[in-house]
Structure formats: structure tokens, C-alpha cells
Amino acid sequence: MSVFLAKRFAIFVATLFGASVVIFLALEILPGDPAYAILGADAEPSAYEALRRELGLDRPAVDRYFSWVGGMLTGDFGVSYTYSVPVSELVVERLALTVPLAVIAMALTVVAAVGLGLYAAAHHNTIGDWGVMVFSQFGIALPNFWFGILLILFFSVYLGWFPSGGFPGWSAGTWPALKSLLLPAVALATVQAAILARVTRSSVLETIREDYVRTARAKGLTRTATLWRHVLRNALIPVVTIMGLQFANLLAGTIVIENVFFLPGLGRLVFQAIANRDLVVVKDVVLLLAAMVVIVNFVVDLAYAVIDPRLGARDA
Amino acid sequence: MNVSRRPGLHTLALRHRSFLLGSVLSGLVVLLALISLVWTPHSAYELDIANKLKPPSPAHWLGTDHFGRDVTSMIMVGAQNSLVVGVVAVSIGMAVGVLLGLWASAQRGWAEELVMRFSDFTFAFPAILSAIMITAILGPGAVNSILAIGIFNIPVFARITRGSANAIWAREFVLAARAAGKGRAQITLGHVLPNILSAIIVQATIFFAIAILAEAALSYLGLGTQPPQPSWGRMLNEAQTFLYLSPHLALFPGLVIVISVLGFNMLGDGLRDLLDPRLSRTRLAGYSSR
Amino acid sequence: MSVLEVDRLTVALPMVAGLARAVRDVSFRLERGETLGIVGESGCGKSMMALALMGLLPEGADLRGGITLNGCDLRALDEKAMCRVRGNAIAMVFQEPMTSLNPVHTIGKQVIEPLMLHSGLGRDEANAETLSLLERVGLVDPRRFYGAYPHQLSGGQRQRAMIAMALSCHPEVLIADEPTTALDVTIQGQILDLIRDVVSERQMSLILISHDLGVIAETVDRVFVMYGGAVVEQGPTPDVFARLAHPYTQGLFAAVPQVGEGRRRLRTIPGTVPELADLPGGCTFADRCSLAHETCRSQVPDMRSVGENHSAACLRLDAAMASSSFGSRR
Numbered sequence: 001m002s003v004f005l006a007k008r009f010a011i012f013v014a015t016l017f018g019a020s021v022v023i024f025l026a027l028e029i030l031p032g033d034p035a036y037a038i039l040g041a042d043a044e045p046s047a048y049e050a051l052r053r054e055l056g057l058d059r060p061a062v063d064r065y066f067s068w069v070g071g072m073l074t075g076d077f078g079v080s081y082t083y084s085v086p087v088s089e090l091v092v093e094r095l096a097l098t099v100p101l102a103v104i105a106m107a108l109t110v111v112a113a114v115g116l117g118l119y120a121a122a123h124h125n126t127i128g129d130w131g132v133m134v135f136s137q138f139g140i141a142l143p144n145f146w147f148g149i150l151l152i153l154f155f156s157v158y159l160g161w162f163p164s165g166g167f168p169g170w171s172a173g174t175w176p177a178l179k180s181l182l183l184p185a186v187a188l189a190t191v192q193a194a195i196l197a198r199v200t201r202s203s204v205l206e207t208i209r210e211d212y213v214r215t216a217r218a219k220g221l222t223r224t225a226t227l228w229r230h231v232l233r234n235a236l237i238p239v240v241t242i243m244g245l246q247f248a249n250l251l252a253g254t255i256v257i258e259n260v261f262f263l264p265g266l267g268r269l270v271f272q273a274i275a276n277r278d279l280v281v282v283k284d285v286v287l288l289l290a291a292m293v294v295i296v297n298f299v300v301d302l303a304y305a306v307i308d309p310r311l312g313a314r315d316a
Numbered sequence: 317m318n319v320s321r322r323p324g325l326h327t328l329a330l331r332h333r334s335f336l337l338g339s340v341l342s343g344l345v346v347l348l349a350l351i352s353l354v355w356t357p358h359s360a361y362e363l364d365i366a367n368k369l370k371p372p373s374p375a376h377w378l379g380t381d382h383f384g385r386d387v388t389s390m391i392m393v394g395a396q397n398s399l400v401v402g403v404v405a406v407s408i409g410m411a412v413g414v415l416l417g418l419w420a421s422a423q424r425g426w427a428e429e430l431v432m433r434f435s436d437f438t439f440a441f442p443a444i445l446s447a448i449m450i451t452a453i454l455g456p457g458a459v460n461s462i463l464a465i466g467i468f469n470i471p472v473f474a475r476i477t478r479g480s481a482n483a484i485w486a487r488e489f490v491l492a493a494r495a496a497g498k499g500r501a502q503i504t505l506g507h508v509l510p511n512i513l514s515a516i517i518v519q520a521t522i523f524f525a526i527a528i529l530a531e532a533a534l535s536y537l538g539l540g541t542q543p544p545q546p547s548w549g550r551m552l553n554e555a556q557t558f559l560y561l562s563p564h565l566a567l568f569p570g571l572v573i574v575i576s577v578l579g580f581n582m583l584g585d586g587l588r589d590l591l592d593p594r595l596s597r598t599r600l601a602g603y604s605s606r
Numbered sequence: 607m608s609v610l611e612v613d614r615l616t617v618a619l620p621m622v623a624g625l626a627r628a629v630r631d632v633s634f635r636l637e638r639g640e641t642l643g644i645v646g647e648s649g650c651g652k653s654m655m656a657l658a659l660m661g662l663l664p665e666g667a668d669l670r671g672g673i674t675l676n677g678c679d680l681r682a683l684d685e686k687a688m689c690r691v692r693g694n695a696i697a698m699v700f701q702e703p704m705t706s707l708n709p710v711h712t713i714g715k716q717v718i719e720p721l722m723l724h725s726g727l728g729r730d731e732a733n734a735e736t737l738s739l740l741e742r743v744g745l746v747d748p749r750r751f752y753g754a755y756p757h758q759l760s761g762g763q764r765q766r767a768m769i770a771m772a773l774s775c776h777p778e779v780l781i782a783d784e785p786t787t788a789l790d791v792t793i794q795g796q797i798l799d800l801i802r803d804v805v806s807e808r809q810m811s812l813i814l815i816s817h818d819l820g821v822i823a824e825t826v827d828r829v830f831v832m833y834g835g836a837v838v839e840q841g842p843t844p845d846v847f848a849r850l851a852h853p854y855t856q857g858l859f860a861a862v863p864q865v866g867e868g869r870r871r872l873r874t875i876p877g878t879v880p881e882l883a884d885l886p887g888g889c890t891f892a893d894r895c896s897l898a899h900e901t902c903r904s905q906v907p908d909m910r911s912v913g914e915n916h917s918a919a920c921l922r923l924d925a926a927m928a929s930s931s932f933g934s935r936r
Contacts, residue, residue, distance in 0.1 A: 014437075018437045019441070027449070027452065137578065141529075141575075141581055142574060143529055143536075143574070144533075146570035149552060149556055149559070149570070152556075153566060211700060211702050212709070215768070218692055218693060219692065221689065230711075234708070251442065255445070255537075310755070
């Protein structure tokens with residue numbers, strides 16, 4: 001077990017390091033001169049020099065990389081060029097929206113997908129199973145931003161139940177804040193749930209054929225009890241893998257969905273920062289998003305070790 | 317014994333529901349794009365402010381947008397855009413990814429490790445995120461979004477190619493070829509590539525669908541195809557402003573996206589069943605066992 | 607009263623190639639403490655018969671005939687009531703100990719499960735019972751095995767755990783489907799001894815299914831030879847082995863390597879097991895039988911007596927028993 005975890009932790013750290021190098025290269029070295037990229041080619045020389053100093057561009061690249069990463073680790077994210085405030089302040093404020101949004105969406109995804117997948121597998125070759133598969137096929141083809149627009153059209157424009165966008169902030173109360181996150185979360189979750197429901201279904205169907213399932217039935221367990229006690233946990237192993245990958249898609253999806261619903265989250269921040277050529281913010285937020293993805297995948301690895309007792313033995 | 321009873325590929329294809337429906341839907345989209353090259357009901361670019369935001373009518377089947385442009389025509393021309401982005405992006409991803417995968421599989425050792433670690437690590441950058449990074453560097457635009465989507469495809473193609481190629485390298489006829497003194501490059505081109513082609517084609521079809529989705533998302537964000545070139549994503553972006561006035565504008569471009577993605581996805585699923593003998597064999601075995 | 611009565615049991619399975627008649631018209635009675643062996647090549651329907659007795663046939667299977675356990679008609683029970691019988695009055699040990707245990711649960715958790723379901727024991731009592739069961743099946747240091755996962759055990763140890771599981775609720779009938787096939791030869795004997803010992807110790811009835819005549823000869827009182835889904839020869843084990851009546855039984859026997867016979871070419875039965883979906887008319891063995899006549903291909907043979915309680919289904923019994931090509935052991 002510990003060998004497995006140590007290995008996973010090493011990969012985790014290496015991936016984070018690699019990601020930071022790629023982001024640094026992509027956003028600070030590739031564009032040539034970030035100061036030019038920010039100001040444009042026709043900038044005043046004095047303003048250009050001032051910005052270069054402000055961004056620390058007069059120092060060597062390796063120096064800059066380490067002070068950037070060191071800063072990220074200690075919470076000093078640098079200063080946003082457009083907003084003139086510390087990026088950390090911007091980020092913390094936006095995280096309070098994006099993290100709950102992603103968590104709600106993930107929770108919806110898992111509940112819907114595992115429920116539907118189990119249902120379809122338990123009712124294999126019935127109309128219910130067919131319905132789940134059709135939903136899944138459509139869900140996978142659904143662009144989440146368009147589904148978001150449809151949700152707005154129906155629940156905001158037509159029914160008037162939910163705001164069509166915007167975020168009142170948590171200070172406005174938990175319910176109004178949650179209410180404005182619900183439609184975006186549903187828009188994010190539907191596509192992911194469609195994929196995950198399929199994975200769950202086929203995984204359960206495969207597990208049902210295992211010999212130990214027959215053993216469980218031979219012990220006198222009912223079909224339902226067998227499903228819960230013997231099939232589910234084994235069937236979840238591939239489902240959890242996909243879940244980890246999906247969280248990455250979900251976080252990326254927030255960039256789009258936050259723009260659909262005009263939510264001031266991390267995704268909208270990075271999007272606006274690109275429009276404003278605020279490379280400091282882009283660099284920080286992209287690393288932050290990548291780090292969240294990597295961390296979630298590390299947590300998924302930990303979850304494996306809990307679900308599957310064979311892991312330790314296999315890896316050791 | 318059973319093999320001889322198995323009907324030919326074309327008979328199976330005609331029987332395969334998902335393959336049939338997928339071909340019809342994706343064929344429809346391709347047809348739409350082809351027709352738009354020679355004919356559209358109206359111009360997709362001409363502004364007609366007097367007739368803006370009209371609901372569907374005999375003159376404008378799917379209505380007009382806020383500039384009075386004909387939505388039907390824009391969707392038709394938009395199909396060209398989506399298909400071109402799909403083809404080019406998938407080609408980039410496939411060309412580089414397949415090469416990397418073949419190389420990794422032929423060399424093994426450090427080369428394989430390098431390619432695999434690289435593709436592992438790109439999972440930290442989901443499609444949209446990397447596309448956004450790339451457009452942040454290169455600036456928004458159709459070409460850059462194609463590049464972004466293509467680059468994102470590379471590791472996935474590399475991974476799949478390497479996996480299938482490794483399986484071929486372990487087969488007897490490759491051993492025989494090696495024993496006959498053939499070099500790695502010769503074996504790769506002569507034996508490995510032809511045998512994994514179907515797996516790659518299946519993947520390409522599925523990635524085509526993903527590329528269409530990604531292009532639509534980028535265009536919706538304003539990072540992809542730029543006006544006045546019509547694109548489905550951009551149409552949805554503009555439609556959102558007029559959601560209260562003209563909800564129909566938000567319906568049709570989205571529907572076409574769903575139809576194309578659904579079509580290529582189902583085509584890919586169908587192709588996988590038909591072309592990949594490994595999978596169809598397990599399916600048959602699974603059916604008859606216990 | 608017999609513990610188990612099986613009356614004209616027939617199982618048909620829908621397959622791609624058509625309806626497979628996996629079990630055809632099998633009838634027998636099993637007394638308390640009696641041991642019955644079912645022998646035949648793989649694909650002859652033995653496992654389907656076991657699953658039919660357990661009420662665990664695959665979906666879509668068509669089951670006919672009667673199964674009566676202690677006077678209770680199992681066919682009349684609904685699924686819920688059948689769940690109370692399985693693992694309780696009738697239990698089963700499967701062929702593959704490697705895959706028949708759930709990899710994510712501890713051995714203890716899996717052995718205690720039937721106890722918690724059927725015995726009405728409390729947690730603590732069930733725990734104590736589980737430990738003593740593990741010890742009984744030869745897993746010494748039961749506490750260690752209780753908390754172990756299947757992947758940490760050897761094949762033999764896993765099969766012992768499977769046996770403990772089957773024994774837990776004192777079943778009246780134990781079905782063992784090829785319990786030693788997947789094991790090393792050295793372990794096979796130990797597991798057979800264990801099964802034999804617990805069966806006699808607890809006065810259980812045993813149905814042992816095997817393709818291995820040696821395993822059958824050593825373990826059971828009475829033997830059924832199955833071919834093409836039907837019983838072709840049956841009788842007390844010593845009698846059957848003394849006078850191999852059916853040409854198929856003779857062929858099976860000749861295919862077993864004998865200790866002490868030196869280097870002799872192993873005989874095999876020509877041809878392959880017929881597809882159960884595509885059984886020939888008449889005697890199902892006719893295509894592979896060297897004694898087959900024209901009548902064998904058109905007429906279905908009935909069971910004919912060969913000795914006391916010993917019978918075989920063959921139209922050419924006289925020729926078969928006279929033929930010296932497959933002599934008997936003695």
C-alpha cells in the first residue's frame with residue numbers, strides 16, 4: 001500500500017512541476033516579451049521599461065520561474081496588471097464561486113450517473129435500460145453551453161424560477177447564492193453524467209458476470225443485496241477512474257459555463273484576463289486549475305487504495 | 317465453424333443500427349456543407365436590418381438574426397466551418413500522435429516512457445484549458461483554435477496508437493518478420509500500421525465529434541472562428557443576447573451541433589463494432605456464455 | 607424419505623446457434639449421507655444441472671421437471687423463498703477458487719455472510735462460528751485468515767475458504783462442481799479429503815461433479831456418467847468401475863493414465879463433444895462410437911439394467927460389454 005502511495009505521490013509532484021514549467025514556458029517565454037504582449041507593439045518606451053521592471057523581466061528566466069513558483073506556494077501570486085490588485089485576492093474571491101460550482105456539479109454527476117447506470121444494468125435489455133442509453137447518447141453530444149442556454153430559456157425566461165445569470169455572492173445568503181449556481185451546475189453535470197452513466201452501466205454488467213457474484217447468489221443473497229454488497233464496489237473501480245478525469249473536464253467546463261451564466265468565477269477571470277492580455281493572472285489561474293486537476297487525480301488514486309485491497313500487493 | 321456463418325462486413329453494417337443512424341446523421345451534415353458551397357437560400361453574410369430577428373417563415377425557414385441574416389444559410393455555411401476545423405484538427409492530432417505512438421512502440425525503453433509520461437501529464441490540461449492557453453499566446457481566431465484542438469488530440473492518439481501497436485509487436489507474424497531480418501521501420505510500416513489502422517479510424521471519428529464540440533465552445537467564447545464567418549458556436553453566443561426576444565435563434569444552431577456530434581459519435585461506435593474484431597468477438601462470446 | 611429427489615429434470619438454454627438442451631430427463635434420489643458423483647467431459651451439462659438444483663440458471667433458461675428437497679418442492683418456491691434455501695439447506699462449492707471469491711472483501715466477511723443471512727446468530731456468535739469453521743477447513747490461525755483478502759491466499763487456501771462458506775449453515779446437500787480442477791495436483795488430494803471428511807462428519811449428502819474418473823472413484827458411493835446432457839450410465843461406484851458398460855464410459859476410462867502400467871499410449875475418444883444445440887438424433891454418442899449400428903442413429907436408447915442398481919443407455923450393450931478393447935480395471 002505505502003509503495004503504491006509513495007509512487008503516486010512522486011508522480012503527483014512531478015506532474016505539478018511539469019505543468020508549472022509548461023505554463024511558464026508557454027506564457028512567459030513563447031510570446032517573446034510579455035511586456036510587449038501586454039502593452040502592444042506601439043507602447044511608449046518609458047511605460048514599457050516600467051512594466052518590464054514591474055514584472056521582473058530584467059531578471060533571468062530561471063530566476064523568474066522560481067520566484068513565481070515560490071510565490072504561488074507561499075500565497076504571493078503577484079499583482080494583476082489590469083486590476084492592480086494582488087492576484088491572490090482576485091483568486092480567493094473567485095474560488096468561492098468556482099469550487100462550490102464544481103463540487104455541486106460533480107455531486108450531481110455522481111448521483112445521477114451511478115443511479116442511472118445501476119438502474120440500467122439491473123434492468124438490462126428492458127425499456128428502462130434503453131432509455132438510459134438514449135439519454136446517455138444524447139447527453140454526450142450535448143454542448144454544455146447550449147444546454148445552459150436552454151436551461152435559461154426554460155427556467156428563467158419561460159418559468160422565471162431561477163435568475164438567468166449573475167451571482168449575488170454568499171453574503172446575500174446561502175439559498176440565493178445556491179440558487180444561482182444550480183442551473184450552471186446542472187448544465188455542467190448533464191454531459192458528464194451521460195458519460196459516467198454509460199461507464200457505470202457497462203462496468204456493472206461486466207461485474208455481474210464475475211464468478212464471485214454467482215457465489216454470492218449461491219449463499220442465498222437476493223439479487224438486490226448482491227448488487228449492493230458484491231457488485232457495486234467492484235464495479236466502481238473503473239467508474240472512479242473516469243470520475244477523476246471528468247473532474248478535469250468539469251473544471252474546464254466552468255470556464256465556458258461561467259461565461260454562459262455571467263458568474264464571476266475563476267473561469268471568467270481567466271477568460272477576461274486573456275481578453276485584457278493580463279498574463280500574470282492567466283499564468284496563475286491556469287496553474288491553479290491544472291493543480292486542482294492533478295490534486296483530484298491524486299485523491300482518486302488514494303480512493304483506489306481504499307476500494308481495491310489488491311493494489312498494494314500488485315504494486316509492491 | 318461459427319466464423320464461416322458470420323455474415324460479411326457490409327451485411328453487418330446494414331444491420332448495425334448505430335452505424336446506420338450515425339452514417340445518416342453525419343452524412344446529412346456533410347451534405348449540408350457541400351450544398352452550401354454552391355447554394356444557400358440567402359446570403360449568409362448580407363445584412364438586412366429591416367428584417368432582423370424574424371421568426372421562422374416561408375421566406376426564412378429558420379428566421380433571421382439580429383442583423384437580418386438568414387439563419388438557415390448561416391447554419392449551412394457554419395457546417396463548412398465545423399467540418400473543416402474537425403478535419404484539420406483531427407489530422408494534426410492524428411499525424412503527430414500516431415507517429416509518436418508508433419515510434420514509442422517500435423523503440424520501447426526510454427522513448428516509450430517519454431511519450432507515455434508526456435501524455436499522462438497532459439491530462440492535467442483539459443481541452444478547453446489548453447485551448448485557452450494557446451489562444452492566449454497566439455490570439456483568438458479560427459486557425460489558432462484548430463491548432464489548439466489539434467494539439468490537445470496528440471497525446472490521446474499517441475496513447476491509443478502505442479497501445480494497439482504494442483499488441484501487434486507481440487504477435488507471431490511480427491516475430492517472423494524480425495527473424496527474417498526486417499528493420500523496425502519496415503515492420504512498423506509493413507505490419508504494425510496496417511493492423512492498427514481500424515483502431516485509429518475509429519478514434520479519429522470519435523475525435524471528430526469532440527473537435528466539433530470544442531470548436532463550438534471556443535467560438536462561443538469568442539476565441540475561435542471570427543465574424544463575419546458564420547459558426548455555430550458564435551451564433552449561439554449572439555443568440556443569447558436576444559433570448560427574450562427571439563428564443564428560436566438559440567435553438568437551431570445548438571440542434572445542428574447535437575445532430576453532428578451524435579452522428580459522428582454513433583458512426584464511431586458502429587465502426588468500432590464492425591472493424592475491431594477483438595471487440596466483436598468478446599461480444600459474441602459474452603452473448604453465448606452462461 | 608430421500609433428502610433430494612430429482613424427477614425428469616430438463617434444462618434448455620437459448621443460444622446463438624439455437625436451443626441447447628443442456629440437461630435431458632435426469633432423475634435420481636439422494637439419501638441422507640449419500641454421495642453421488644457426476645462425471646463427463648466439459649460441455650456435457652453437468653454444471654448446468656448443478657445450477658438448476660441451486661435455482662441459479664442463467665436468465666432465459668427453460669427448466670422442466672421436479673426438484674424436491676426434504677419433501678419441499680423447490681420449483682414452487684418464489685425467488686425470495688429460494689434465497690432462504692440457497693446457502694442454507696443446499697450449498698455449493700465452485701470450480702474456480704481464484705475468481706469465486708470477491709476480491710474486495712475479507713475472507714471472514716465472505717464466510718460470515720451466509721451465517722448472518724440464515725442462522726439467526728448474533729454478530730459475536732457468528733464471528734466465533736466463522737473462526738471455528740475456518741479452523742475446521744484447515745486454515746490454521748483462523749484470525750489471520752479472517753482478516754485476509756483473497757489475493758493474499760493460495761488457490762488451495764481459497765478453496766478451503768469456499769468450503770467453509772458452503773458448510774457454514776449445515777446444508778443437507780452440498781454440491782461441489784469440479785472443486786479440485788483448478789488446483790495443483792498435490793493440493794487436490796487434500797481438498798478431496800477435506801470434502802469427504804466434512805461430508806461424513808456432518809452426515810451431509812454430496813453431489814460431486816468432475817471430469818476426472820479418479821476423483822469420482824475415490825470419493826463417492828454412486829456414479830452418474832453424463833453425455834450430451836443425459837445420463838448414459840449409472841450405478842454404485844465399485845460396480846461401475848468393475849464393469850464399464852457404456853462405450854462412452856469405457857472410452858473415458860481408457861483415457862485416464864493408469865499408475866504402474868508403464869509407457870502405454872493413452873487412448874482418446876475420437877471426435878468431440880456434440881454441440882448441445884445441435885444434438886444428433888438417436889444415440890447422442892453414435893457419431894463417436896466404434897460399435898455404432900444403423901439403429902443407433904435412429905433409435906434413442908433406454909436405460910437397461912447391467913447389474914443390481916447398475917444400468918446403461920446403449921442399444922449395443924452386449925457388444926460393448928463383450929468387447930475387450932476397453933477392458934475393465936480388474
